Amino acid sequence: MLSFLVLSPFVLAPVAAYVGGRWPSQVRWLALWPAGLALLAEHLLRTQVAVGGPITTALPWAAPLGLTLQFHADGLALVFALMITVIGALVVWYASAYLAGHRDLPRLLTALFLFMGAMLGVALSDNLFALFVFWELTGFTSYLLIGFEHDDAAARRAAMQAFVLTGAGGLALLAGATLLVQATGTTALSEMARAGDLASHPVYVWAVVLFFAAAFTKSAQVPFHFWLPGAMAAPTPISAYLHSATMVKAGVYLLARMTPVLGGTDLWSNTLLVVGGTTMVVGAWRAVQETDLKRVLAYTTVAALGALVLMIGIGTQGAAVAAIVYMIAHASYKGSLFMVVGAIDHETGTRDVTRLGGLRQKMPLTALAAALAAASMVGLPFFFGFFGKELFYEAGWTSARAPGLLLGVSVAASALMGVAALTAGVGPFVGRLSEVGERAHEAPRAMWTGPLSLAGAGVIFALAPGIINGPIGLAAAGITGAYQDVHIVLWHGFTPVLGFSALTLLLVAGLYSQRHRLRQLRPASVGSDRIFWGPLRALERVSEAVSPALYRGSIRGYVLVLIVATGGLLAAALLVGGGAPVPRGGLVPPRAFELVMVTVICVAALAAARATSSMRAVLALGTVGYGVALLFVTYGAPDLAMTQFSVETLTVVIFVLVFRMFGSFDHLSSRLVRLRDAIVAGVVGAVISALVLFVGTADEPSRLADFFAEAAPTLGHGRNVVNVILVDFRAFDTMGEITVLAVAAIGVHALLRIGAQERRNS
Amino acid sequence: MEVVFAITSGVLYATGLYLMLRRRLAQIIIGIGLLSNGTNLLIFAAGGLTRSNPPVVSEATGQLQVPYADPVPQALILTAIVIGFGVIAFSLVLAHRVHQSLGTDDVDDIGTEARR
Numbered sequence A: 001m002l003s004f005l006v007l008s009p010f011v012l013a014p015v016a017a018y019v020g021g022r023w024p025s026q027v028r029w030l031a032l033w034p035a036g037l038a039l040l041a042e043h044l045l046r047t048q049v050a051v052g053g054p055i056t057t058a059l060p061w062a063a064p065l066g067l068t069l070q071f072h073a074d075g076l077a078l079v080f081a082l083m084i085t086v087i088g089a090l091v092v093w094y095a096s097a098y099l100a101g102h103r104d105l106p107r108l109l110t111a112l113f114l115f116m117g118a119m120l121g122v123a124l125s126d127n128l129f130a131l132f133v134f135w136e137l138t139g140f141t142s143y144l145l146i147g148f149e150h151d152d153a154a155a156r157r158a159a160m161q162a163f164v165l166t167g168a169g170g171l172a173l174l175a176g177a178t179l180l181v182q183a184t185g186t187t188a189l190s191e192m193a194r195a196g197d198l199a200s201h202p203v204y205v206w207a208v209v210l211f212f213a214a215a216f217t218k219s220a221q222v223p224f225h226f227w228l229p230g231a232m233a234a235p236t237p238i239s240a241y242l243h244s245a246t247m248v249k250a251g252v253y254l255l256a257r258m259t260p261v262l263g264g265t266d267l268w269s270n271t272l273l274v275v276g277g278t279t280m281v282v283g284a285w286r287a288v289q290e291t292d293l294k295r296v297l298a299y300t301t302v303a304a305l306g307a308l309v310l311m312i313g314i315g316t317q318g319a320a321v322a323a324i325v326y327m328i329a330h331a332s333y334k335g336s337l338f339m340v341v342g343a344i345d346h347e348t349g350t351r352d353v354t355r356l357g358g359l360r361q362k363m364p365l366t367a368l369a370a371a372l373a374a375a376s377m378v379g380l381p382f383f384f385g386f387f388g389k390e391l392f393y394e395a396g397w398t399s400a401r402a403p404g405l406l407l408g409v410s411v412a413a414s415a416l417m418g419v420a421a422l423t424a425g426v427g428p429f430v431g432r433l434s435e436v437g438e439r440a441h442e443a444p445r446a447m448w449t450g451p452l453s454l455a456g457a458g459v460i461f462a463l464a465p466g467i468i469n470g471p472i473g474l475a476a477a478g479i480t481g482a483y484q485d486v487h488i489v490l491w492h493g494f495t496p497v498l499g500f501s502a503l504t505l506l507l508v509a510g511l512y513s514q515r516h517r518l519r520q521l522r523p524a525s526v527g528s529d530r531i532f533w534g535p536l537r538a539l540e541r542v543s544e545a546v547s548p549a550l551y552r553g554s555i556r557g558y559v560l561v562l563i564v565a566t567g568g569l570l571a572a573a574l575l576v577g578g579g580a581p582v583p584r585g586g587l588v589p590p591r592a593f594e595l596v597m598v599t600v601i602c603v604a605a606l607a608a609a610r611a612t613s614s615m616r617a618v619l620a621l622g623t624v625g626y627g628v629a630l631l632f633v634t635y636g637a638p639d640l641a642m643t644q645f646s647v648e649t650l651t652v653v654i655f656v657l658v659f660r661m662f663g664s665f666d667h668l669s670s671r672l673v674r675l676r677d678a679i680v681a682g683v684v685g686a687v688i689s690a691l692v693l694f695v696g697t698a699d700e701p702s703r704l705a706d707f708f709a710e711a712a713p714t715l716g717h718g719r720n721v722v723n724v725i726l727v728d729f730r731a732f733d734t735m736g737e738i739t740v741l742a743v744a745a746i747g748v749h750a751l752l753r754i755g756a757q758e759r760r761n762s
Numbered sequence B: 001m002e003v004v005f006a007i008t009s010g011v012l013y014a015t016g017l018y019l020m021l022r023r024r025l026a027q028i029i030i031g032i033g034l035l036s037n038g039t040n041l042l043i044f045a046a047g048g049l050t051r052s053n054p055p056v057v058s059e060a061t062g063q064l065q066v067p068y069a070d071p072v073p074q075a076l077i078l079t080a081i082v083i084g085f086g087v088i089a090f091s092l093v094l095a096h097r098v099h100q101s102l103g104t105d106d107v108d109d110i111g112t113e114a115r116r
Helices: A003-023 A023-052 A075-098 A105-123 A128-146 A152-186 A206-217 A226-235 A236-245 A249-260 A265-289 A295-314 A317-348 A365-376 A386-399 A403-425 A443-465 A466-480 A496-511 A515-520 A528-550 A555-580 A594-608 A614-634 A638-657 A672-698 A703-714 A720-728 A733-759 B002-020 B024-047 B070-101 B107-115
Strands: A057-062 A065-075
Touching: A003 A023, A003 A057, A003 A065, A003 A105, A023 A057, A023 A075, A023 A105, A023 A466, A065 A075, A065 A105, A075 A105, A075 A317, A075 A403, A075 A443, A075 A466, A075 A733, A105 A128, A105 A236, A105 A249, A105 A466, A105 A515, A128 A152, A128 A206, A128 A226, A128 A236, A128 A249, A152 A206, A152 A226, A152 A249, A152 A386, A152 A528, A152 B107, A206 A249, A206 A265, A226 A236, A226 A295, A236 A295, A236 A317, A249 A265, A249 A295, A249 A317, A249 A466, A265 A295, A265 A403, A295 A317, A295 A386, A295 A403, A295 A720, A295 B070, A317 A386, A317 A403, A317 A466, A365 A443, A386 A403, A386 A443, A386 A496, A403 A496, A403 A515, A443 A466, A466 A720, A555 A672, A555 B002, A555 B107, A594 A614, A594 A720, A594 B024, A614 A638, A614 B024, A638 B024, A672 B002, A703 A720, A703 B002, A703 B070, A720 A733, A720 B070, A733 B070, B002 B024, B024 B070, B070 B107
Parallel strands: none
Antiparallel strands: A057 A065
């Protein structure tokens, strides 16, 4: 069942492309699939995980590499999977109207379903390496989706930026996973938590740093936060899905998942508190200064992600529950607000808040969804966002580390986020109808049902929190490692936290009235974006300078580069890694006739190089070949010698066949070039000599020789061991070789025939 | 003899590479031929030189006569010789065709001739 949950979106991806191309008007029914998966996840959570604990299934994949598609579903994973599938269904439903008639709708749907599968894989993978693969797949599909409008240079740029950053984080995840697997001896996340005390292990610090790098880039934490506002170049349904509700939470999810394994130390908690807190404040502050509604929401997403990281850093049971509630609340109101902004953009053609107003008359249902979502985000009582904020404050208040400071920044950031919520969810709908709104209509049904049901869910959860107490408790157990019953309630008396909630609401009201002044406080850009592109540009400039030098359009130039590079690498390997070879007991003493043969070979080779007539060069090459064949005879290789003799003869015959083209070999290159080539060739030749001397005299007994000597008569039923190797042990290789020869022969025949035809025609 | 093999292999490489850097196609092909011979010698020497019996099981004893030469590099070289022949044969005919169609066998001119 779990495998089906993860893998079926991958199967559906091509189906979705087909449906999108063939019946574009029926695309919305594709939403039924993720909806069904959501029901499945819900069913598994209630009937199995809540009763009998986590469930596990395993599919074999690449077992020798320790890779199995092992899926492990506990409360945390399934709650995350529920968010992915529920919002996924609504986004598909919404996108069918938002992008109706777009020629690239099939492409979008394919990437969307691939992303959904990858995301479910991240949530449910137990094998750390499988998790890495799914993790990178989410980054890759995100790249495709941000760059969906690939005619737009800004979209390509944003896609590239997100891909480079999250991709680098993914590599950090791979490195961290490798360290952890080596330290614990298991690839399964569910077993790592039981592997004992990792904090004192020498690789602990590195593993934590690498996992942080992965999580912080994916979840847009300071200083990597700048890619997320850029990712708003994606179509709005995609922003709602990937860049607010699901993918950016993968980093938070990873941190939550790793808490039982890596958490609990000062390094872990303090880093998360500092990074999360900073991100929360920076994100909230930037949010109130934007006027593009999508960027407003993007920065509040950054802030919310910071808050989530902060809560994981606090690490108590209360904080874990708070994080889960906050995450669900955020997914509901932010997903909804994004879809609302998409609807506004769709109807008016702008997302600039200063040009929008009074749309409640034209778009009443969208306005209702927006109002409900904004109320939840501000944290009004009777909305689910209120629970998230209350629990968040309480977690900060009861934190063992700096409770006062945590509470202070939390209230400040929440107040700013409340202002942003009003800006996005209320501002465009109240006041006088603006010019751009005059021709607006209510959005198509598929575009208000999604946000309305998401926002409505927030109200239902708030009024009847009992229905999700169970899942929240199970999910929190995934972070803390121990299950405790959870009872979130709307009213828990006059507590200090309630006071802070009230204070937040007052601040929101006060700051919202001053929103225009807040926007003018915009600081000069810190320039994370510049810091990102600077090195990339420098890299491009370097390759712009180097490439023309290397690629001059002359084949001989390439050959020269290859020869020098290969020779240089070989020489370096011999000098650095070589050391003196351990000579075998006694080298073979040369005999007089062998010396004569070798001299003939060398003289012939030099003659071939210096030859000024083609005849002389061909004869010299033949002489070299026959000489080498004679050497083979002397050293126990008659098979080689026979082959070499026949091949050499054939080569000379072919040379003679095409002899007409050969004139005299007068010099085409200048003396200087010839001298340079001679020096290069001579030096590389000397390196080769050293190499032969090194490997030929090393004391490295061949184990294969004895095996083949033994096996040739018994297994191969042949007496000539070399032949048995070729036609038996390496038969496929030899078959490939014969094929190559046949292809070459066909090529030779064809070329000669074309030549003959041309001659006849002319 | 290892030293002698090393020098021979080096000389074949040096002359082969020198010829591969020439402008005439025919010279380049001859260079490839020298280079493959040098490589075969390299592999042969890498397997360890023994002035010994060929690795053929004697019919009388059913055993190899010790000392016997290592059959593995021999098998590799046998493949290399044949493939090297294929390469040379094909490139020779190809060069021949280039010469016929473009009237030149100078690699620096081929590009300009072909564009004409």
